[in-house]
Amino acid sequence: MPIAQVIEASWMLFLLYWLWGWRRVKDASRSEPILPRLLKYWLPLAVAVLLISPREWLHGTWLGSRMYPESVAIALLGALLTLLGVVFACWARHVLGRNWSSVVQVKQGHELIQSGPYRWVRHPIYTGMLLAFVGTGTAIGEWRSAIAVLIVATSFWFKLRLEERWMRESFGATYVQYMQRTKALIPGLL
Numbered sequence: 028m029p030i031a032q033v034i035e036a037s038w039m040l041f042l043l044y045w046l047w048g049w050r051r052v053k054d055a056s057r058s059e060p061i062l063p064r065l066l067k068y069w070l071p072l073a074v075a076v077l078l079i080s081p082r083e084w085l086h087g088t089w090l091g092s093r094m095y096p097e098s099v100a101i102a103l104l105g106a107l108l109t110l111l112g113v114v115f116a117c118w119a120r121h122v123l124g125r126n127w128s129s130v131v132q133v134k135q136g137h138e139l140i141q142s143g144p145y146r147w148v149r150h151p152i153y154t155g156m157l158l159a160f161v162g163t164g165t166a167i168g169e170w171r172s173a174i175a176v177l178i179v180a181t182s183f184w185f186k187l188r189l190e191e192r193w194m195r196e197s198f199g200a201t202y203v204q205y206m207q208r209t210k211a212l213i214p215g216l217l
Contacts, residue, residue, distance in 0.1 A: 078175035108162025116155025
């Protein structure tokens with residue numbers, strides 16, 4: 028089964044769509060300084076990507092040991108979750124349009140988007156990316172992938188807390204009402 032190729036193609040789709048989307052974003056009116064950004068988000072994401080990358084460098088360590096027996100069905104489920112996560116994140120990125128940024132920013136003329144996947148969760152790009160990491164980790168089935176998911180989830184949690192503070196400052200009561208009716212990452216739960 029071409030499970031690894033489906034996972035790699037999913038992540039390549041994500042990367043290409045992200046690069047394509049950078050060409051038409053609004054200018055920032057407020058942005059987080061670079062050093063906290065590097066330490067809280069980019070460095071942890073780089074470590075997580077290294078952990079789930081298809082390498083044998085952790086073979087023979089506890090991080091490279093399996094969490095459960097290998098199974099084509101579980102690997103296929105992981106590939107499907109990866110693809111669904113990438114598609115969901117790309118859909119959210121498309122709906123966000125020119126308001127998108129890879130870093131915590133408030134854009135000039137920033138709009139509060141509450142349609143598409145934003146009607147279910149306030150941070151659907153993170154939801155999609157987390158689902159894709161969970162899917163890839165499920166397919167890998169090694170402890171390194173569980174650590175990668177934990178790192179990504181923690182990094183996104185810190186990032187969304189700052190985003191939420193800035194959105195409350197920018198949109199006031201409208202954002203507070205949005206927060207009350209829409210969960211951050213998992214519809215109805217979190």
